[in-house]
Amino acid sequence: LARFSEANTREINVLVLLCMLMITFSVTIRYFFSRVRKSFLSQHRIHFLASLVWLIGLAFIGGGVRQSIGLFSQIDTDWHLAIFWTEFCLVFRGIWRLLHTVNRLSRTGNNPAILLGGSFLFLIIVGTGLLMLPVSRAQPPELADPIGAPFITALFTSTSASCVTGLIVVPTGSYWSTFGQVVILSLFQIGGLGIMTWGALLAVASGRSIHVRQSATMGEMLESNGLSDLKRLLLTILLFTLMAELIGAVAISGLWSDRPLGEQSFYSLFHAVSAFCNAGFSLQDDGLLGMGERWQVWGGMAALIICGGIGFSVIYNLVLILKSKYWDIERTPLFSISKQKTRLTLSSRLVLVGTSLLLLAGTFSFFFLESLASEGSSPLGHRWADAWFQSVTMRTAGFNTVDLGEMQTSSKLVSIGLMFIGASPGSTGGGIKVVCFMLIGLSLVSIYRGRPRVEWAGRSVPDESVKRALTIVTVGVMTVMLTTLLLTIFENRPGEFIDILYEATSAFGTVGVSTGLTAELSPPSQIVIMVTMFLGRIGPLTLLLALSRTNQGGLEYEYPEERVMLG
Amino acid sequence: LARFSEANTREINVLVLLCMLMITFSVTIRYFFSRVRKSFLSQHRIHFLASLVWLIGLAFIGGGVRQSIGLFSQIDTDWHLAIFWTEFCLVFRGIWRLLHTVNRLSRTGNNPAILLGGSFLFLIIVGTGLLMLPVSRAQPPELADPIGAPFITALFTSTSASCVTGLIVVPTGSYWSTFGQVVILSLFQIGGLGIMTWGALLAVASGRSIHVRQSATMGEMLESNGLSDLKRLLLTILLFTLMAELIGAVAISGLWSDRPLGEQSFYSLFHAVSAFCNAGFSLQDDGLLGMGERWQVWGGMAALIICGGIGFSVIYNLVLILKSKYWDIERTPLFSISKQKTRLTLSSRLVLVGTSLLLLAGTFSFFFLESLASEGSSPLGHRWADAWFQSVTMRTAGFNTVDLGEMQTSSKLVSIGLMFIGASPGSTGGGIKVVCFMLIGLSLVSIYRGRPRVEWAGRSVPDESVKRALTIVTVGVMTVMLTTLLLTIFENRPGEFIDILYEATSAFGTVGVSTGLTAELSPPSQIVIMVTMFLGRIGPLTLLLALSRTNQGGLEYEYPEERVMLG
Numbered sequence A, B: 001l002a003r004f005s006e007a008n009t010r011e012i013n014v015l016v017l018l019c020m021l022m023i024t025f026s027v028t029i030r031y032f033f034s035r036v037r038k039s040f041l042s043q044h045r046i047h048f049l050a051s052l053v054w055l056i057g058l059a060f061i062g063g064g065v066r067q068s069i070g071l072f073s074q075i076d077t078d079w080h081l082a083i084f085w086t087e088f089c090l091v092f093r094g095i096w097r098l099l100h101t102v103n104r105l106s107r108t109g110n111n112p113a114i115l116l117g118g119s120f121l122f123l124i125i126v127g128t129g130l131l132m133l134p135v136s137r138a139q140p141p142e143l144a145d146p147i148g149a150p151f152i153t154a155l156f157t158s159t160s161a162s163c164v165t166g167l168i169v170v171p172t173g174s175y176w177s178t179f180g181q182v183v184i185l186s187l188f189q190i191g192g193l194g195i196m197t198w199g200a201l202l203a204v205a206s207g208r209s210i211h212v213r214q215s216a217t218m219g220e221m222l223e224s225n226g227l228s229d230l231k232r233l234l235l236t237i238l239l240f241t242l243m244a245e246l247i248g249a250v251a252i253s254g255l256w257s258d259r260p261l262g263e264q265s266f267y268s269l270f271h272a273v274s275a276f277c278n279a280g281f282s283l284q285d286d287g288l289l290g291m292g293e294r295w296q297v298w299g300g301m302a303a304l305i306i307c308g309g310i311g312f313s314v315i316y317n318l319v320l321i322l323k324s325k326y327w328d329i330e331r332t333p334l335f336s337i338s339k340q341k342t343r344l345t346l347s348s349r350l351v352l353v354g355t356s357l358l359l360l361a362g363t364f365s366f367f368f369l370e371s372l373a374s375e376g377s378s379p380l381g382h383r384w385a386d387a388w389f390q391s392v393t394m395r396t397a398g399f400n401t402v403d404l405g406e407m408q409t410s411s412k413l414v415s416i417g418l419m420f421i422g423a424s425p426g427s428t429g430g431g432i433k434v435v436c437f438m439l440i441g442l443s444l445v446s447i448y449r450g451r452p453r454v455e456w457a458g459r460s461v462p463d464e465s466v467k468r469a470l471t472i473v474t475v476g477v478m479t480v481m482l483t484t485l486l487l488t489i490f491e492n493r494p495g496e497f498i499d500i501l502y503e504a505t506s507a508f509g510t511v512g513v514s515t516g517l518t519a520e521l522s523p524p525s526q527i528v529i530m531v532t533m534f535l536g537r538i539g540p541l542t543l544l545l546a547l548s549r550t551n552q553g554g555l556e557y558e559y560p561e562e563r564v565m566l567g
């Protein structure tokens, strides 16, 4: 923003004028080229109205309304008045458009996408309110009156925690009071559980009716499964999560054995929940820096991260297989999963193989890229442990045992790749998801082998799924690139492009690693990062919902096909 | 490479061992999990053999073969011998694999993909030979014996010219003699014509039979159209190209009016051909730096670039429409285009709208991003002219009227986007192509609107085309990222990541702009850039051929479908 206020405002003014001019021009052109002019007019009423009102206003200004009737005397010149008027029209048009879009999306009743986004927004707003209370902030001793955190800091922290990202503008351990830390812990616990539950619900719904019906409300979707089944699913997820976190907390408690018992318990619990939910928040200002060699980190924390990132449905699938192998299943298993109880589903297979591949590839890449650059600086075992932990954490958890800013550019690029891919569907992780990544890889294999379908383990994947995976990747790349572009415009850091790309991908994949840029970002950049975190969290699920809805829209009309030339 | 030789070779040795170990491990695992073990064994005979031979060798080495029989006495230790043996096995396996792949691809006779790649390879090799001759190089006056260019320089220049890229490691104007410059001119003229012809041929072939048949040889493909038709198509393309280039050369000759007539003509012709073929080679060491305000550049050169980049089929389509509007068509038009003679095809529409959009968006982005950073440094008209020319040239031609290394990071990122998108299908341009970009955009619109198909101008696009477009984008992003990763490993330039990404995209999109990095690259990086230029040139067409072939492979067996969970 600093650069903007310095910059000559003339260009921005011209831009504003051109923007409105282009809107007016485009709507006129589209009107003349439209097939049914009357329906076009009624559909785009608001565009015409905005442009018309704008033009009339301009005409008045040109006609000297300011001088003749003495209005707007506080504005310098007609030119300024025209700019002001244009900005007003643009903002008015924007707000109307937003309302229109919300209205369209919500027309289908309790649209799952609105519910999904709304639930996270609600969580963020409540969190922001709580974090702004003076009691949430660790009070500096020299101050008499207690002060709360500024709005933007609270909003950023709340967004980061609710979206289970872990990017921070202030150190969690020293800036917030214990109450504030409990609020943050609750936010990422609820956010993590929330996204797992949503994933499971949508999988159940789409597993049942194959496609989420266009008019389906969440209620309708779940009705057929019965409310008791729903309760059991939610309860199982909740119990599983809490159990894993408690066991994890006990396992890693040795890390803080030198602290008093109360603090040790809180630290263990906070980090265990943070690891399982792939949140990446840490109470220590330098994260887990230098702790890489301790087994609680490369063993305990890594296990928690992998468990949380592999997804509930895969673990459930594995548990059912084990159960059916060694003893009879007394109670009916949950929902549609029951049909495939004794066999590894294709999704589970893809997740397990993909996760193993990525963990191995990441470990080896980090080890060799870092060793090539600075060999012998630390013992071999330590370097392997660091490489392994970074490989585990980079796909979505976002802890660090090394200074990430000091890593090689090539390692950072590998990290960006891992962050973009992310964890499993229906887990607490982000990114485009491992299954999506595997489908892309398998589809390339099928092209090379000349096979018409994507095949794996004796099953073929529907073409529709492959197209969805490709769409998710493309939209993901576009989101990351747009975020990066905005950050490069708002930040003046010529030599740090890789760090900006790293930050953008970290936000998109809700990873939360940073090379140290986050705390130095200007307010507009912070807003960009917040929006990207939010999109990274709810985006892929929303996109999938939208894609499944396009599959069976009421086709009142259909156009003839025409092939296009691509190469 | 400097970094590699410095680095401790121990890590590389371990990597080599692990590589072979992993291959052995994976083939064993896959054997035990394969459905039909016997056929798996016979299919992967060579993998088993390589691993077995390797293991036996290792056993002998471990058994002390060196000491006991006195062989390999020149090798220091058993450890070195084991490494040497492993490397040998890896190389042997790699060569066998390559042969196998070539054999599989060529099994279908004159496979179009092999022909396409082969023709460009042939051109590159001939060009390299010619450029290595002493007569091609401008001889420094202080030398008595004439010397030729080094192999890697000649190879790089020949690849860059044949693939119509324009990246250079030595200045074209001062390093090469006039003979060498004529060789380069011929290479990009042939390369440009070649890719246009291939595009037209493949469009004709796929337009006729909807899908290129799996067994189709080029001959079969063209047979149905008759040889005379083929000749006419090629002749039309040739005539159109030469005419456009000649007119262009005359138009831009004013740029060098201060030079003698012979030189002026050569300069005009060279730059006109370079512009029309979107080659981006210039005889001036600093390109068109500072010439942005002259109408020959923003008018003449820009028109040539746009004409060359918009593709032959679109121009032919436009000519036919004009013809049919104002007078009767006496002769039968060429091939399948005839069916749609009097109407703008969907491809043409997408190209024209997409090109206009990108030109406008690029111009405005460059103008505003550069103006925000350094306002008032040069007059307004000059800045607009520069922004316009960069917008025109960035999508694939690769000339420059400003110092590209001095541009803002945000402008560079916009450039990378434009380079990645590239020009039209069937043109001299590169990238993923404008139609692909438009299809992606339209498919997002259709998702937002909840429509099941991608629609535009009263036509719907086949789902298959959209999936292909998405595949091209995904593979393109992967190629650029892999190139960037390799460059960051081979080059030690921590603060110049954006320039490396820029260079990689420039090679992929066969654009040829550079922030000044190319000439400083180490040999391994130069090889990476060469491979990427080659892939960027033949990749998208080859991928499309492969994709259309997967569409109707002989399905001896088919697996049951299983849906996967993506979100």
Ligand SMILES: [K+]
Residues within 6 Å of the ligand: A164, A165, A166, A278, A279, A280, A396, A397, A398, A510, A511, A512
């Ligand atoms: K995270």
Ligand SMILES: [K+]
Residues within 6 Å of the ligand: B164, B165, B166, B278, B279, B280, B396, B397, B398, B510, B511, B512
């Ligand atoms: K070029």
